[in-house]
Amino acid sequence: MSEDLYQEIILDHYKNPRGVAAIDYPLADSHQVNPTCGDEVTVWVGQDTEGRLQIAYQGQGCSISQASSSVMSELLVGKTPEEAAKIQTAFLELMQSKGLLDPDEEVLEDAVAFAGVSRYPARIKCALISWMALADAQIKSGLTSDSASLGRKE
Amino acid sequence: MSLDVASIRADFPILSREVRGMPLVYLDSGATSQKPSVVLDAERHFYETSNAAVHRGAHALAEEATDAYESARSIIAGFIGASPNEIVFTKNATEAINLVAYAFSNASAKYRHGHDVDSRFVLGPGDNIVVTEMEHHANLIPWQELCAKTGAELKWFGITQEGRLDLETDPIDHNTKLVAVVHQSNILGTINPIQELMRRAHENGALGLVDMCQSVPHMPIDIHATGADFAMWSGHKMLGPTGIGILWGKHELLNSMPPFLTGGSMIEMVTMDHTTYAAAPARFEAGVPMVAQAVGLAAAVQYLETIGMENVERHEQALTEYLLQSLRDLPGVNIIGPDSTLDRGSAVSFTVDGIHPHDVGHIMDSQGVAVRVGHHCAWPVCRRFDIPATTRISPYLYNDFADIDAAVNSIVKAQEFFGVVPEVAG
Ligand SMILES: Cc1ncc(COP(=O)(O)O)c(C=O)c1O
Numbered sequence: 001m002s003e004d005l006y007q008e009i010i011l012d013h014y015k016n017p018r019g020v021a022a023i024d025y026p027l028a029d030s031h032q033v034n035p036t037c038g039d040e041v042t043v044w045v046g047q048d049t050e051g052r053l054q055i056a057y058q059g060q061g062c063s064i065s066q067a068s069s070s071v072m073s074e075l076l077v078g079k080t081p082e083e084a085a086k087i088q089t090a091f092l093e094l095m096q097s098k099g100l101l102d103p104d105e106e107v108l109e110d111a112v113a114f115a116g117v118s119r120y121p122a123r124i125k126c127a128l129i130s131w132m133a134l135a136d137a138q139i140k141s142g143l144t145s146d147s148a149s150l151g152r153k154e
Numbered sequence: 155m156s157l158d159v160a161s162i163r164a165d166f167p168i169l170s171r172e173v174r175g176m177p178l179v180y181l182d183s184g185a186t187s188q189k190p191s192v193v194l195d196a197e198r199h200f201y202e203t204s205n206a207a208v209h210r211g212a213h214a215l216a217e218e219a220t221d222a223y224e225s226a227r228s229i230i231a232g233f234i235g236a237s238p239n240e241i242v243f244t245k246n247a248t249e250a251i252n253l254v255a256y257a258f259s260n261a262s263a264k265y266r267h268g269h270d271v272d273s274r275f276v277l278g279p280g281d282n283i284v285v286t287e288m289e290h291h292a293n294l295i296p297w298q299e300l301c302a303k304t305g306a307e308l309k310w311f312g313i314t315q316e317g318r319l320d321l322e323t324d325p326i327d328h329n330t331k332l333v334a335v336v337h338q339s340n341i342l343g344t345i346n347p348i349q350e351l352m353r354r355a356h357e358n359g360a361l362g363l364v365d366m367c368q369s370v371p372h373m374p375i376d377i378h379a380t381g382a383d384f385a386m387w388s389g390h391k392m393l394g395p396t397g398i399g400i401l402w403g404k405h406e407l408l409n410s411m412p413p414f415l416t417g418g419s420m421i422e423m424v425t426m427d428h429t430t431y432a433a434a435p436a437r438f439e440a441g442v443p444m445v446a447q448a449v450g451l452a453a454a455v456q457y458l459e460t461i462g463m464e465n466v467e468r469h470e471q472a473l474t475e476y477l478l479q480s481l482r483d484l485p486g487v488n489i490i491g492p493d494s495t496l497d498r499g500s501a502v503s504f505t506v507d508g509i510h511p512h513d514v515g516h517i518m519d520s521q522g523v524a525v526r527v528g529h530h531c532a533w534p535v536c537r538r539f540d541i542p543a544t545t546r547i548s549p550y551l552y553n554d555f556a557d558i559d560a561a562v563n564s565i566v567k568a569q570e571f572f573g574v575v576p577e578v579a580g
Contacts, residue, residue: 005516006571037512037528038542060542062512063572126512 004116005123006063009071013110014063019073023056028141032133034125039065043133045141052078053143057130064114064123069130071110076134081143087111091131095124157461157469159554165190165457166552176522179560184340184368184501184548185526186390189454193393196453197446207442209419223445226452227435230400233455234370234377234385240408242401242435243443247367248292250386250401251334253438254363255296257411258332262304264412272410274331274361279305283332284325284360286311286346287538288339291531293365297334306331313538317342317491321350330360337380338368341530341544342491343474343501345369352381361407367391371550372470372499374463383407393458394451398444408434415440466551470500473549473558477502480562485576486569490544503530503544506565508574511543517568518545523561 026044033040041059048054055077057069072091076084090107091114099119103112117127138144163169166188171178180188200222206215208223224238231238244250261275277283283297287310301308309325317339326333333355338345348364355362363384369375370385371392377385384407389398403411413420413431417440422430431437458466475495481487486507492498506514515527526546529536536543547561569575 011572038533038536039512040542062510064512120516123512123516 005120007113007116009110009113010063010067013067013070013074017066017070019070019077020056021058023054026056027143028137030133030136030140032129032136034061034065034129036125037062039126039129041065041069041130041133043069043130043137045134045137045143047143048078052080053084055134057133059130061129062123062126064117064126065129068114068127071114072130072134075109075111081138085144088131088135092128094118095128156465156472157551159469159552162461162552165192167191169552173522173524174520179521179523179557181547181549181553181557181561182524182526183371183391183550183553184530184546186396187371187393187550188552189393189395189450190457192457193395193450193453197395197450200446200449205446208445209436210442219445222449223443226448229452229455230448233459234375234402235379236377236402237405239433239435240402240405242403242408242438243448244386244399244401244438245397245444246390246399247365247386247388248399250399251293251363251365252296253401253414254384254403254411255300256414259300259303260412260414271412274407275411277301277304277306277331280329281306281331282309282325282327282329283307283334284309284311284330284355285334286319286336287313287534288317288319288342288344288346288532289334289336289534290340290365290367291533292367293334293336293363294534297332311335313342313535316493317344318497319344319346321347324354326354326358326360328358330355330358332361332363334363334365336365336368337385338366338372338499338501339491339532339535340368340501340548341503341532341535341546343499343503344492345497345499347497349379349381352383356381368499368501371458373467377402389447389451389454392451393454395447398447398451401438403434405434408438411437413437413440417441419443461551469551470549471495473553473555474498474500474502476555477547477549477558477561480558481565484562484565485578486574487565490539490541500550501546501548503546505541505544506569506574507576509568509572511545513572514545514565514568517571518561518564521560521564521567523564525561 023046026046029044031042039061044056046054055073094103097118103115105112114127117123168188204218206219208220227241228238231241258275261271262277265271265276312320314320352362361383364382366385366387370387385402390396420437420440422432488505490503511527528543
């Protein structure tokens with residue numbers, strides 16, 4: 001029953017979210033809502049002394065949106081802007097694939113679990129909301145490499 | 155069961171399909187209803203035999219099409235005890251509400267430029283419009299916009315914890331120009347005391363508008379007995395096609411209102427610098443209208459009349475009673491809205507402890523059960539109850555007790571799947 005959507009990894013991130021709700025020196029934040037269901041998320045971005053990405057998030061929403069925030073944070077914290085951009089682009093492509101793309105586990109790690117979500121148009125926004133917030137915050141902070149802004153489509 | 159549901163279901167082709175490998179259990183009629191074959195046949199028959207632009211042209215088809223369109227108006231008027239010249243065809247209920255909002259807005263703007271307009275539609279600072287906290291966005295945003303344009307103030311009745319209107323804190327006063335309220339809430343299921351609200355409006359010299367999207371499809375309505383000045387609903391929620399809604403208004407009022415959309419078919423006389431307008435309803439039906447949809451909606455009305463709206467109402471009451479009882483018996487499930495069938499319709503919202511409504515709806519869908527999740531275009535209601543969203547079951551005449559059982563079983567499945575089946579004490 002809906003196993004294609006609710007992968008173990010997703011349920012695990014939903015029940016045991018990773019990442020933090022605050023960082024010390026955020027450079028920018030972005031608040032996004034999904035007006036069809038009322039889900040909300042705020043993402044803060046910052047940079048450590050080596051220029052690597054810091055992320056905090058807070059939000060409320062369904063299992064898909066919550067798990068997606070957690071996976072995003074786990075994947076991207078500590079990455080350089082270029083490394084992050086590659087992953088962000090790959091995730092966006094996966095979400096737009098209508099279930100037809102074989103995701104690259106090397107790049108996406110736990111995020112491959114969201115492949116099934118791309119077959120449910122009503123849930124794609126749930127999976128993308130925190131990634132959209134991140135891309136928006138990156139642009140506001142000036143921490144983006146060009147391709148990271150791809151995430152703004154939609 | 156007061157209706158022969160099996161034979162009713164046979165009239166709806168879509169109800170025999172499967173979704174996700176399971177038989178479809180359609181419980182989202184509050185969003186839109188399914189269509190019986192007679193409605194689809196009526197539209198097809200019109201296109202195959204009489205299609206032409208109405209109110210134009212001297213040929214036989216144009217006459218037949220005009221006749222079909224105007225008979226549809228009479229049939230629909232008769233359904234609520236109105237006369238045909240009080241019925242305006244719109245795209246949907248949303249457009250009908252906007253039509254009235256724009257009558258106020260346009261009258262107010264024309265007044266400021268010295269035109270002769272009916273003062274009942276002129277708004278300015280100091281005036282107010284009263285709505286309720288349980289309005290569908292369709293009956294909220296147009297009034298917010300109108301207030302922003304005219305300087306009038308928006309006020310509202312609040313909601314009690316039980317999901318009823320708080321009639322004690324009544325914002326209606328002598329400066330109220332319009333009271334616009336929903337008859338049956340699409341998210342809470344609450345049926346509001348319309349006659350009382352219209353009485354209070356009129357006592358204060360205000361006009362009264364009732365959003366009947368969730369009442370006309372589900373219960374007998376004698377429009378003049380409601381005390382309303384304006385009412386509206388959508389055809390697609392009462393077995394009719396999409397693309398057609400109804401505005402009912404007292405004829406005298408409609409004839410006192412400036413037009414909304416302007417152009418062909420709504421005029422009396424035109425020169426290069428001036429136009430006079432046709433009487434209602436033509437004044438509000440600019441351009442070639444939705445003829446086939448009107449014909450389809452008339453067929454839907456006749457279908458419902460054959461079954462009898464009293465029977466539809468009684469059937470839904472029985473389903474609602476059973477549904478409320480079944481949900482009450484489920485640990486971890488909370489009904490949002492009145493917990494009894496008293497002054498309550500069949501739209502039932504609920505939350506499930508530990509599972510987001512989107513996830514509840516998804517697991518229900520995986521069992522073939524179609525319900526709606528979200529804020530149901532009534533976001534302030536969710537804020538009032540401090541919840542992000544609800545799941546809503548909204549049955550209609552083609553549903554039976556087995557459909558309710560299927561829905562309830564699928565909620566239990568969701569609890570099992572997410573590991574949140576509550577321990578029952580004792
Ligand atoms: C109470 C209520 N009002 C207004 C509307 C708007 O109807 P429509 O979208 O058909 O214009 C709806 C439909 O969802 C409704 O339930």
